Amino acid sequence: MKLNQNLLADIFQDGMVFPRNKDFKVGGYIDPNQAVEVEFDQKNYLTKSDAHGMWQVILPAVSETSVKKLIVKSNNESQTISDIKFGRVYLLGGQSNIEYRLKDEEHYQKISSDLKSGKYPNLYYYNVPQVDYIDSKTGEVKPKNLQLESWHHINENNAGMVSAIGFYMMMALRESGIKEPLAVVDCFKGGTSASVWIKEADLAGETELKKAFLDKYYETIAGKSWEDFDRETKAYNLTVEKHNQDLAKYLKMHSDTSLSTAKNIVGHTPWPPPYRPDLYTRPSGLNETMLKQIEFGVFNQMIWYQGENDTDRAKYYDKLLPLLLHTWRQTIHDPSLPVKLIQLPGYADYPGDSGAKIRQTQLQVARTIPQVDLVSFIDGGEEHNIHPTNKKITGMRLGKIVAGNDYAGTPYVNKMEVQSKGEKYRLIFNVARCQRLHLEKETYLKISCFDKKVEQIKLSSDNFQKNKLIIDLDELPQEVSYAYENYSHHIGLYNELNYPLSPFRINCVKKAL
Template sequence: MSSLRLDGIYTDKMVIPANKNFHISGHAIPKSEVCVEVLNHVYRTVADDMGTWKVRIVLEDKITCDIKITNLAETITLHDVKSGKVILLTGQSNIEFKFRDDSEYQSQIDDLNLNNTYFYNVPQVEYQSDELTLPKDLKTSTWQIANKETLWEMSDIGYWIAKKMHELNPKETIGIIDCYKGGTSISSWVPESVLTSSQELINRFIKPFEKATTNKTQEDYDQEFAEYNALVEKHNVDLAKFQKENPDVSLSDAKDKVGHTPWPPPMTPTSYLRPSGLFHTMIEQVKNYSFNKVVWYQGENDADNPEVYGIMLRGLILSWRELFQDFSIPFLVVQLPGYFDEPENAWPKIRQHQLEASQRINDVHLVSIADTGEKHNIHPTHKRIAGTRIGEILSDQSYSSTPIVYRQQILNDKLVLSVSSVSTLVQKDDAYFLVKQNNQWKKREIRTVGKVIVLDDCHGIEKIRYAYDNYPTCTLFNELGAPVAPFEMEIEKNE
């Protein structure tokens, strides 16, 4: 067996960020020298006591080249390495949703116009007992060029992102790194230091895990899974029966009648849903790589804990920046789409935390897709709008975020809200706020003037809400069709 090996993400055809330092890392014989040769430059380092090594590469120009790594008598050569714009896509099922399942897949493949795009799917390791040893049955990944033969494996949103970026800059090389896992809470994606940072997080995530996995035998787990699987089977039978009896009813409406697939499954010590699990098994797989930007699309599985989502999201962003040793890497946070079947106001609360993260943390940008989604289908097969909108922002050729209300003023008893990322607001249908006065919520019409929103007669208003529903109606957009982000806002008293 070879002593020299690279971490999994370093393969032929990889894309590295243009004009940005990057690292190559792997394992070798402990205390031995490792040399990395790039464009006639040689970088040297020495493996540590565990054999781990990492080399920092400094390049100022765009490149296409081979990279040679040497350790003692062994050599590994990476072929066809290119520089470009590298995006890390992360989150749960809606960003994991494969392009092959998109309603437009076949028409896009038949008329494909996508060049200079490559992608890498981070292996979905659910559990590993040794950080140096990956599961034996794990399917390895390599960087692939995005074409008709490979695109079926790519993130659906990732495809639409790349398509828009390619349209806006056809000569730029794009590298998409897919790192996601469906059905997951944000608690699976953060390190233990975040989860133990407050007693509230310990009570919500750590203690329930300990209770579910302490003093149980394998027979106990087998029984729990048998009961869970029986519930899933009953749901599938009931759904199939309903669809057969009602062939004209959509899947979304059918699930509204029958119910949704039971989730989550029982917790075990090795479940990928465990606290901090995927931070170690997936995010740490790419900790030494470099990215231009990170896209985070998640929140669906935290509808039961929306109050603490803001703490968790902040912890995720800051801990990842520390892990990547890139403290200013931009994050694009995707504000959840519409979906009705959740506890009342669960998704609006999460959207509010996503909005506030973009306002309070440096280099965090919001991409709202609250005007998309299906009422009773958590996995819509139409991802064009979401991916295109993210791609526009990633391309750095338009606004850096969704339109956001960033300032309030009271002028002559009128509430005036200033909106960013807009030249002229566009109002679709009747636009209104929910307004809280005398501890009661009422609908009030609003109007737009240029890039501001105006609410007349604002005396005594305590709080306002816009599009504050699980399945909202968005009526305010910028001139490019991007929605004003749903929000809730306290109104400052005008002394």
């Protein structure tokens, strides 16, 4: 999919960055069955567009970072992209917290000043245009005022629109000693369920997902006209407008009240909007309009930060998340693309214990799918603010892990042993990605017994032997958990690099995470 009329897909533009030391591809959509010639690095490559007009050429890896240009010719047309660089390119995906722009982050003024003085050179970004809908008959794109994007060499004038987490990740990579060009490709949109990024055929292939997402969507829109959709949307917008007015009025009358407290009293912003065929929150919607735009991209790693919008349907996330990772890898034709999976930080206002369930799924997926590493920020959330303004701690920790000088990700319990000593029991939790556990503050394990009794055990240094957590109990519990709640005030277990232990819940009978 492309928005322009060029031979190359939109992502291929002047000033772009390709991964160094990795074969890469270029391609696009033209008329079907047309010959295409690509000139690059004093060599020519020939191919032909298929019956759908798609074409691509695989080019050999480039080891240097030097600037080059590439020329594409087909059917008496030509397109040149210049100022091409080679370094490290990271794909950022998800919803609002990864989308959170640097201009809104609390350290932005300091960063802007540093950029002005040239402190962080050779950083780049490309924001995938947030296309909601493309009419299959007319080709009309929504929103109508959507602008084409370009590659940006980050400076004090344009840095505000890059992902804040993405920027701090690159900053940490630079500070780790990596000198080659660094780039992020931002493919995200706030308020999105994982289901909007997955192919419809893949959703339809899972009975539960088909019923919960596709069937519900099609049943909701069945028999409605565009006038009906517009009427429902207008009513929804009026509801949102009234909510915003009520919230502003309450805050004005109670100036010492926090926004989160006010929302708990007035109510949270109505969400989601009513289904309609051109709404980006529809199942598979952004798979068709945004993910498609990066199908020719080549990346060193992918960062996925999402799950907030699936907390109202957390029971489906164990099927959604693996399917999503498969979809993205399949779309960009890189089945082993390394993924850093961001575990949701603490936030108290998720329904039930759905935030904890999402984190448990993220842990499971990282443990079972190859080349997927968990990166936890369980200690970086705010109790009643789903969008913390300090993204520096998140981005810097992520960047240190991505740099690859230490562990690949977050420490987690990868094995539990149960030892019986007469009428007493010893639970031994072995922690991966850790040489030595330690306590940062008061911390508890929650013990659930078979008689429904629940108790908390306060941890001390006596419970640690290097990377093992050891608990002695008078009876075998049914379940043991750590920080398994939407928001915990007792996040205190860290490894020697001060990365927090992932929350967990373990059934002691099944001995399964």
